[in-house]
Amino acid sequence: MSDKMRAVDIKDGKGPISSLHIAEVPRPIPRASEALIRIRAFGLNRMDLLQREGHYPVPPFASKILGVEFSGTIEELGAAGGGREGFEVGDEVFGLAYGGAYAEYIAVSTHMLVRKPKELSWEQCAGIPETWITATQAMYLIAKFQPGKSILWHAAASSVSIAGIQLSKADSASEVYATARQDEKCEFAVKELGATAAFNTKTTNWVKEVLKATDGKGVDIIIDFIGAEYFQQNLNTIAKDGVIVTLGFMGGTKLKEGTDIGALILKRVTVVGSSLRSQDEEYQGKLRDQLVEHALPRFKDGRFKLLIDKVLPWEKIQDAHRLLEENKTKGKVICTIL
Structure with missing residues (x-):
């Protein structure tokens, strides 16, 4: 050789x-x-x-x-x-x-x-390997997912979220939500992957829609690849004692002026960053x-x-x-x- x-x-x-x-x-x-x-x-x-x-x-x-x-x-x-x-x-x-x-x-x-x-x-x-192991890590090792918890996956048509939505559904999440920036990808997440609902972040107020769908409670876990751009919205959407797992920064690393981090204490929110x-x-x-x-x-x-x-x-x-x-x-x- x-x-x-x-x-x-x-x-x-x-x-x-x-x-x-x-x-x-x-x-x-x-x-x-x-x-x-x-x-x-x-x-x-x-x-x-x-x-x-x-x-x-x-x-x-x-x-x-x-x-x-x-x-x-x-x-x-x-x-x-x-x-x-x-x-x-x-x-x-x-x-x-x-x-x-x-x-x-x-x-x-x-x-x-x-x-x-x-x-x-x-x-x-x-x-x-990378896709499914990353989704597994985010859900189980970091967010401590358990059956009955609700979860939201950003970037619904990304490979990690495709894996994560399926894992969440198979392992008895109470609701599985997703976001994307195209209607086609939102429809894909629901019809092909089995998400409870998916929201276009460009054309809808996805925070309002998630809160409406959860009777104001919010979701227990958010898996995020966007970073700074969604940081405030994630805090507004997460439930009490919820976990936000940040795996990427497609939306930048610098928080917008006026970002309110009060939810970290008022909701007892955990924000965790990780890289496999x-x-x-x-x-x-x-x-x-x-x-x-x-x-x-x-x-x-x-x-x-x-x-x-x-x-x-x-x-x-x-x-x-x-x-x-x-x-x-x-x-x-x-x-x-x-």
Whole structure:
């Protein structure tokens, strides 16, 4: 096997979409507890856009190559072998990494690998890890979701919210609300994913609508990717003793003048920020185990929908990033490597 491989590189280390290109780079060598995976497909995430532009801090031990989720075949095992999962060379897997998935090969901990079910395609599996683990983390580890609680997911057609809405419904949330900035996406959240209701944040007063739907109580949990732009509205919408989980800042990081934080005390609100990628392997591994136990059976029998908006060959990586930047997708954008 050659000590070189092809990978997506960024000219000058950061830049616009036009800076993305495929280059020859050193092939990773798996450490003792790692496996070398020949990648068949990888998923794109919004953090990839930020990293490409130089706005996303990569963990110091992570590959500088973009991408954290993938599917492929085990080509080689490190000195420790297949780990407790008993993986072998030739096994078909998918998994989560700290970086390096936009490439022909990736070296990743065997504990972060999941066996690829025969019922799912390479493309479907490549879009599971980051998306579903992030939704699981936000709901269970951070917001402490329990059956009977109500929950609101912003950015309803984003991959994480698509996962989260389905998890919430399957695990007996009392109501599952969503927001989006297009009527089509709101309709999608209700008709395709099973949300109780969804509101267009551009054309409706979504705070008023949520409060009306909950008889003025508000929702117990809000999962937010928007940040500063929705901060006040989130405080107005959350119920007493509610939890707001902030996973992104698509709407900026600077609060508007006049923001009233009184609800933090008057409603005893908890606001938590989190990033999955910065967590250590033990933490991520627990979430991987929960994914396997809780969600994988539902992927296999079709109860959970794995929605892919577009599949492109990795040579069209610029087009793939452009799709994400346009913010018109419903589901994952996946690249395949032949």
